[in-house]
Structure formats: structure tokens, C-alpha cells
Amino acid sequence: MTAVTEAGRRRWLIGGVTAWAVLLLGGGLWSVRSDPPTVPEQRDAGQALPVLREAAGAVVSAAQGGEWALRLGELRVEECALTPAWDGVELSREVTVYVPEGEAHAALDGIAAGLPAGYRAGMTVARGATRLSLFADAGEFVGIAAEASSADQVLRILISSGCRPGVERLDRADPASGPAPELLTGTLAALSGPGPAESGGDPADDGPSPADDGPGTMEIRAVACPDGGIAATFVAGGGAAQPDSQPVGVPEGTLPVWVEPGAWAYRIGSESVVVTTEGGRWQVSLTTGCRQ
Incomplete structure (x- = not known):
């Protein structure tokens, strides 16, 4: 009787573990298909590029709100280490803003205020109001950031995707611009x-x-x-x-x-x-x- 009972317990244990493993596997597959990504490595460069382009347009538009001069940088695609064993790519674009002396704080503050509300843009001021930081989240793990001194006249705002898995073909073409003024x-x-x-x-x-x-x-x-x-x-x-x-x-x-x-x-x-x-x-x- 004891031997039969022990054998039954083992069968129940094996069956329970097997069922739990099936549930975990099924839940994992459902999560992969249904859950939103939680880290940038779950979105490849092709998925990040449209968001980065939209964010660059938002920064340029916000910088147009003042009397500052600006310049749009080229789209950069640079290799990076996704993991110790896998390489990836990082997409970035820089908007450079030129401001009169003493207007760095006002410029960054104005640009932050001009970005879409969904970006939750903000500024921090440190070191006796001499160190300025701008930050914003464009979504899909695309960030907007700038670091400057209050005395700077050349402000560089970086829009970056972070390191992502690469894609075989990446459409780097910008939209048609029209003729030069x-x-x-x-x-x-x-x-x-x-x-x-x-x-x-x-x-x-x-x-x-x-x-x-x-x-x-x-x-x-x-x-x-x-x-x-x-x-x-x-x-x-x-x-x-x-x-x-x-x-x-x-x-x-x-x-x-x-x-x-x-x-x-x-x-x-x-x-x-x-x-x-x-x-x-x-x-x-x-x-x-x-x-x-």
C-alpha cells in the first residue's frame, strides 16, 4: 500500500511540474506577443527610426520659437555593443542652437516648453544655476537630452535611440525639402x-x-x-x-x-x-x- 501511495505521489508531482512548465511557456509566448517592450533592446533600429525622426522635427520646431539660430545635423548610425556577445546600432541626430550671450537658460527652457506635452520635457539647474540639463522622452525609448553651462552660446541637443538590434535595410532618406532659399x-x-x-x-x-x-x-x-x-x-x-x-x-x-x-x-x-x-x-x- 505504501509503495503504491509513493508511486502515486511521484506521478502527481511529475504531472504538476509538467503542467506548471506548460503554463509558464504559454504565458511567456503570450507575453512576447502581447506585452509592450520594457527595454530598448526589444525594439530594432527600423522601429526606432520613425520615432527619432518625429522627435527631431519636434526639437527643430520648438527651437524656432525663439530668436535663436539653429542647424540640423545629419542622421548618424553607429555601431554599439548590445550585449557582450551581440553588436547593435545606435541612431542619433543633433540639433545645434546658437544663442546670444547669457541666454542659454532661456533657450533650453523655451525649447522644453515647446516640445509636445507627451514628451514630459523638463530642465534641471545645478551648481548655483551654472549647469543646465534638458531632458525629454519621445516614446519607444527615444530620448532627448542636452547639457550646457549657463555661459554657453552653442547648445547641442541630442536625440538618440540608444543601442538597438540592427536591421538589414534602414531607410535613411530624409523627406523632400524643396529648393534652397x-x-x-x-x-x-x-x-x-x-x-x-x-x-x-x-x-x-x-x-x-x-x-x-x-x-x-x-x-x-x-x-x-x-x-x-x-x-x-x-x-x-x-x-x-x-x-x-x-x-x-x-x-x-x-x-x-x-x-x-x-x-x-x-x-x-x-x-x-x-x-x-x-x-x-x-x-x-x-x-x-x-x-x-
Whole structure:
């Protein structure tokens, strides 16, 4: 009788463990199919990209609310370590905002206030109001962040996906931007300066003009704005740069918001112009407002 009882108990125990294992397996499969992701590693780069694009458009739109100049960076896709054994990719895009001296706090605060309410954007101030941090959650584990000193005039706002599983084909194309504004052409012409014939000098004495180098290839970066329209940054190379040059080609009555030797930025209407040097040549970035 005892042997039969022990055998029955073992059968019940084995049956119970088997049933529990089946329940766990079924629950796990249901969870994988039904539960929302809890970490970024559960969403691949292809799923994160549309959210990152939308967030970049929201940041650009929010930065248009002030009198600051801005520039949209390119979409970056960089390798990262998803786990010690698996590689992944991180998607990111940077929006650079140029502000007058002493306006870093107001700019970051204004951008945070201009982001969609669902992003729950905010700012923290530390170290006697000298250290500023902006943060926002665009959803799907896409974050928006900026760190700056209260004395900074160049603010870099990073939109990042974090490390994700890669995909075989990632559509990196930006939306169609429309034509470049005439202000870009005028700025490049002003940086080139008058040629020998215009200045009245002898071409042999004047040597090569910066305009002789010709403009470089134009690069276009664009994002869709939350309320419609497309904002775009047009990047074009000019002639040979003068590293210590003061602002050139700034429309009359317009004051640059940021100036360094050989570099400056200004805002006129909804358009931002940033002039820098790259490899000894002028580089002009013109960013539009949200155009239909």
C-alpha cells in the first residue's frame, strides 16, 4: 500500500511540474506577443527610426520659437555593443542652437516648453544655476537630452535611440525639402568677395580669388514638423576661408547671435544662417522654418 501511495505521489508531482512548465511557456509566448517592450533592446533600429525622426522635427520646431539660430545635423548610425556577445546600432541626430550671450537658460527652457506635452520635457539647474540639463522622452525609448553651462552660446541637443538590434535595410532618406532659399546663394557670394574685374585691379596682381575654388556639393538634411511642413538645413561649401574674418554678408539691420573668429550665426525671419570653416574653406548652413 505504501509503495503504491509513493508511486502515486511521484506521478502527481511529475504531472504538476509538467503542467506548471506548460503554463509558464504559454504565458511567456503570450507575453512576447502581447506585452509592450520594457527595454530598448526589444525594439530594432527600423522601429526606432520613425520615432527619432518625429522627435527631431519636434526639437527643430520648438527651437524656432525663439530668436535663436539653429542647424540640423545629419542622421548618424553607429555601431554599439548590445550585449557582450551581440553588436547593435545606435541612431542619433543633433540639433545645434546658437544663442546670444547669457541666454542659454532661456533657450533650453523655451525649447522644453515647446516640445509636445507627451514628451514630459523638463530642465534641471545645478551648481548655483551654472549647469543646465534638458531632458525629454519621445516614446519607444527615444530620448532627448542636452547639457550646457549657463555661459554657453552653442547648445547641442541630442536625440538618440540608444543601442538597438540592427536591421538589414534602414531607410535613411530624409523627406523632400524643396529648393534652397536665395539667402544661401547671397551668403556664399558675399563670402567669395568681389573678383578682380569688380575690384578694378589687375588679375595678375590679385592672385586667385576665393571664388575660383567654387562652391562644394550641397548637402540637405530635413525633418517633418509636428504641425505640418518640412524644416531643412542646406549645407554648402564656399571658397577659401579667412580664419580671423569678422561676419560677412549679414543683412543690414541683423545682429549675429554668436560670433567667433572666422565663424558666426544669425537669424532673419524664420531662416537661420551659420557660417563656419571646414578644412580651410567656408561652410554655410542655412536652416529654414517649417515650410509647406
